[in-house]
Amino acid sequence: MNLDQASLLDELETIRDFVRFAMSAFHEQRLYFGHGTDNAWDEAVQLVLNAVHLPWDARPEVLDARLTRSEKRRVLEYLRQRVADRKPLPYITGEAWFMGLAFSVDERVIIPRSPIAQLIEQDFEPWLRPGPVHRVLDLCTGSGCIGIATALTFVEAEVDLVDISPDAVEVARTNVARYELTDRVHAIESDLFAALDPSQPYDLIVSNPPYVDASDLAGMPDEYRHEPALALGSGQDGLDVTRQILRKAGRYLADDGLLVVEVGNSEVHLMEQYPELPLVWVELEAGGNGVFVITAQDLRAHADSI
Incomplete structure (x- = not known):
């Protein structure tokens, strides 16, 4: 043109x-x-x-x-x-919107679009146990949008934003400062749980990890080539990172804690691999797919099969 x-x-x-x-x-x-x-x-x-x-x-x-x-x-x-x-x-x-909130973004992080927003708007009910939420982990945080939106929902919670990418952590810190949350929201560079302390468990772990399988990654529109590959692809079936989260999250959750993970179209692969794991797939009224929840107790009870 x-x-x-x-x-x-x-x-x-x-x-x-x-x-x-x-x-x-x-x-x-x-x-x-x-x-x-x-x-x-x-x-x-x-x-x-x-x-x-x-x-x-x-x-x-x-x-x-x-x-x-x-x-x-x-x-x-x-x-x-x-x-x-x-x-x-x-x-x-240089700006994207998530849950009606503006976030600074650039090509160091993927652009916010997770349907987990629908769960945040509902305070994660009915899956999260009643009562105050003290500690939240946003794993594979990217821009920090999920963790920051959760912090604004649970106004007394301490929230950790974790990403393996130092560039993403820098962007997340910019957004934490933008919402004046530096007193209780902390961006941490870590390979999943590696830099975290299991003696300080979380009431809620939320994750939008890389989950695009090799086939979908190869066929994505050109627009997605601008997003960091580290934040999109996750092995042949898209579940390399998710499997690690499932194996380790139980150690970092409180006894009554909850894990929430988005896996998109890799939902099919996950159900095939773990047919006995009691994952609850969330019906997303406003669109989207592939978000599951599972309790800490169920994760621990099935630890040997994950």
Whole structure:
């Protein structure tokens, strides 16, 4: 598609013009929408509004506002990155949304999109035992969105955000500071549980680990190539990391604790491998799949078979 700036700077005037042009570009180039939006209109509106420093929910009247020449150049640069480079929009804007909360993101972390948000909104009921939540672990935290959202839900809880990637830990710390939670939310570099102390167990462990199997990884749209491979693929069946979590989590959970893990399409592989393990698969009313919960007691009771 021709993104020649000289002619477009003269021919396009309003936000509406650029939104329409962006939509045409998205359709022509067959872009994939899976990082915050699911259609060309929403993606185009967000791209243009972000480029001119307007909120995503700006009043509709703003669509007819004319842009300055410098604003036009910035919109076209955003559009070039999205269309020519296939870069996901949150990496262009530096921000993604999760549970109505804004998180700083870049290509050091995957873009937040976990359906675990639905469980956080329900306080993990009815699976989490009643009573106060004192300690939470967000394993494979990435940007820290799941752990931070959980900390804002359980306002008295201490929350550890753990990731093997030092780059991800740095991004998570940025988001912890953004929400002024440094007094009780801590980002830790660790290969799963390696740097953690089992004598200080967690009431809740939540994890969105790498879970894409080799076949799905090979066929993913170009947009996903911008995300860190370490955070996506997990062996031939997508379960290399999840198996480790299942084997070790029981040691780090309180006696009445709960483990929550997202495995996406690798759900089928997991059920085939552990038919006796009493995993409870959550029905996600707002969409998504592959999230299971299991209690600490059930993990320990089946430790020999994991």
